[in-house]
Amino acid sequence: MIGPFSPERPEGDELLPLPPSRWYLTGFLSPAAGREIEVSLEDEELGAGSELEGDEEAAGAEPEPKQRNRYPASMGMSVLLPAGSSGDKVVATVSYAEYIAEGYKESEGEKPRQVWRRIPREPVNVEVPLDAKKIAAGIPVPDTSGIYLRGKLGPAQGHGLPSGTRALSLFVVNERSAGERGRQDEQFLFQVRLELFFEAGFVPRPNRQGEKAKDWDDRVGDLQFRDHCEFSVGHGVSVEVRDPGDPVRRVRTTWLPRCEVRRVVTREERAVVTDMESLAELGADAVKGALSPLIEAYGKWIETERAVDVGTDRRAEVRDELMRRAEEAKARIAEGIELLARDGEALEAFRLANRAMATAARRRNPERYRDGGSPSWHLFQIAFLLLNVASIAEPKNRFRENVELIFFPTGGGKTEAYLAIIAFTLLLRRLRGVSRPDGGLGVAVLLRYTLRLLTLDQLGRAATLMCALEGGAGRTEAGAEPAGKGSSRAPSLGSAGRGSAVGAWSLAGE
Numbered sequence: 001m002i003g004p005f006s007p008e009r010p011e012g013d014e015l016l017p018l019p020p021s022r023w024y025l026t027g028f029l030s031p032a033a034g035r036e037i038e039v040s041l042e043d044e045e046l047g048a049g050s051e052l053e054g055d056e057e058a059a060g061a062e063p064e065p066k067q068r069n070r071y072p073a074s075m076g077m078s079v080l081l082p083a084g085s086s087g088d089k090v091v092a093t094v095s096y097a098e099y100i101a102e103g104y105k106e107s108e109g110e111k112p113r114q115v116w117r118r119i120p121r122e123p124v125n126v127e128v129p130l131d132a133k134k135i136a137a138g139i140p141v142p143d144t145s146g147i148y149l150r151g152k153l154g155p156a157q158g159h160g161l162p163s164g165t166r167a168l169s170l171f172v173v174n175e176r177s178a179g180e181r182g183r184q185d186e187q188f189l190f191q192v193r194l195e196l197f198f199e200a201g202f203v204p205r206p207n208r209q210g211e212k213a214k215d216w217d218d219r220v221g222d223l224q225f226r227d228h229c230e231f232s233v234g235h236g237v238s239v240e241v242r243d244p245g246d247p248v249r250r251v252r253t254t255w256l257p258r259c260e261v262r263r264v265v266t267r268e269e270r271a272v273v274t275d276m277e278s279l280a281e282l283g284a285d286a287v288k289g290a291l292s293p294l295i296e297a298y299g300k301w302i303e304t305e306r307a308v309d310v311g312t313d314r315r316a317e318v319r320d321e322l323m324r325r326a327e328e329a330k331a332r333i334a335e336g337i338e339l340l341a342r343d344g345e346a347l348e349a350f351r352l353a354n355r356a357m358a359t360a361a362r363r364r365n366p367e368r369y370r371d372g373g374s375p376s377w378h379l380f381q382i383a384f385l386l387l388n389v390a391s392i393a394e395p396k397n398r399f400r401e402n403v404e405l406i407f408f409p410t411g412g413g414k415t416e417a418y419l420a421i422i423a424f425t426l427l428l429r430r431l432r433g434v435s436r437p438d439g440g441l442g443v444a445v446l447l448r449y450t451l452r453l454l455t456l457d458q459l460g461r462a463a464t465l466m467c468a469l470e471g472g473a474g475r476t477e478a479g480a481e482p483a484g485k486g487s488s489r490a491p492s493l494g495s496a497g498r499g500s501a502v503g504a505w506s507l508a509g510e
Contacts, residue, residue, distance in 0.1 A: 001024065002025070002255045003024045004097065004191065013118060014117070015118075016099070016116040017113075017115060017116075019101075020099045021071065021184075021188055024190065026255055027192065027255040028188050029075060029188065029189045029192050030071035031177060031179065032073040032174060033177055033178045072236050073175075074173040074174065075235060075236040075253065076170050076171030076172060076234075077169070077237070077239050077251065078170075079251060080161070080165050080231075081130070081166045081167075081198065081200075081202065081203065082162065082203050083166075085130060088130060088198070088200060089128060089130065090130065090168065090170075091127055091128070091197040092126045092194060092197075093123050093124070093125050093193075093194070093252075094126065094144075094172055095121065095122075095123040095193045095195075096147075096191060096193070097120045097121060097189075097190045097191045098186065098190065099116040099119065099185055099186065099190065100116070100119060100186055102114070102116075124143055126141055126142065128149060128170065130166075130168070132152070132153040132154065135150070135152065135153050135168075136150070136151070141172075146176035146187075147172065147173070147174060147175070147189070148172075149173070151169045151170040152168075153168050158205065159208045160206040161205070169235070171235065172189075174187075192253075193253055193254075195242065195250065195252035195253075196252070197250045199249065200247070201246075201248055201249050202231050202247065204231055205233075206229050207222075207230070211315060220318060220322070222315065222318075223310060231248045231251055232251040234253060237253045237254070238253065238254050238255070238256075238257035239253055239257075240258075263409075264409050266379060266412075268379070269297045269379060272294045272379065273290035274376045274377040274378070275376045276355070276358035276361070276374070276375045276376060277355070278290075279351065279354040284342075284347055287337060288337060288341055291337045291340075291382075294382065295330055297379075298329075298333070302326045305326075306323045329383075332390065332391075333383055333386045335389075337386060339393060339394075343393065345431045346393045346428060348431060349424050349427035349431055350385075350389070352423075352469075353385075353420055353427055356423050356469045357375065357420055357465065357468075359468040360419075360465045362375065364464055378413050380406075380408065380413075381413050384406050384417045384418075385417065385421060387404065388421055392421070392425055415461055419465050425444055425445060426445065426469065447462065
């Protein structure tokens, strides 16, 4: 992509069989006088047209004018400088490498062939005075030929910027001549990097666009990322903060930007029973003691978040609305716990769903629980299940028509959360359908996926749960009475010849 790359000489000089501008895809600057790319014979052949075109059509078509592509001759970045820094200087560090064409032969008697040898150049520090005229006129990079720093310095205005802030845009410009034919790449700069250092620190540029947005998601995003600012903007290249700190003093360009996405770790509340197999044995008198601490912990978190200073009235409005919705979710979780405590059928479905999920987890990853561990919920998973218990169990519940969205990073446990709701729904349907003519049979859940590989993965995980429900987790011990009223046995989700519990998947055993 950007080089250097030398698989044959990892510790020595790099020799390329082709001109480096054809070898690398980016990361270089061509001379300003020789930026146009020559169209090679291979390129012309590739664009010659389709063999399917008839002779008459091809003869009558006018040739399209060739578009002249150009290599970049400059790259740079913009930063914000604090007020009162007129007499200061920004230190710019320019680093790059060059390639020279030379003859090369591996053994005596062999005809020399042309190769391109990489010559790395030592980084050069340039003191850039904060003088708009000098920056616009250009500052030659010492100990180099035809390389300049050019740019613009002026006042910066923007919502949230301190008064007197100035904007500095600085570019590395390759002003060399085009070079002789066949050796033009000797005038190129490769692996170019520009680094800026400012002792007083750069001014962060806040992004306030989402604060006044009409879209709710944009306003929530603005609130959540209110402390994330830009310290530099790249032109023809990306940028990164070299030494994070307060203040940020050093930024530099990068041709291949990277970002570390940290893993999201869920919090724990020891007072909340999250062990699936323990919840599968839960009695009505123990429901509140096992699950109510979740409500208390959630309430404390809400109060903490409600007191956070978010800086502006508009963001405070978004914060307050989010806390109102959080209070509503807390109330729904409490409602679900109350339902489990008083409704024997709902509790039985909850218990059997936990049993099935535990069985499926052990079947899917037996090595994880080999040393005595047991399947358990993350707090957001059990909260999502409890949030929906009442609206599933009560047809006239005010949240019955709501569509609930669960959002969590990949691999965090979203699938288990909604599979638990599926298991609870299927089991409750069977328990309550014992006295009905249909017996609670029929399609109860529809799953739809838009990505084929995701479909295969989710099919396997859902099938594991269905088999766990059918293979024992959905049955009580022989002769034992389930908690459901008026039922003589716990439900079996499969029934020979009578279809599947999940739409489009016939998973029941004969």
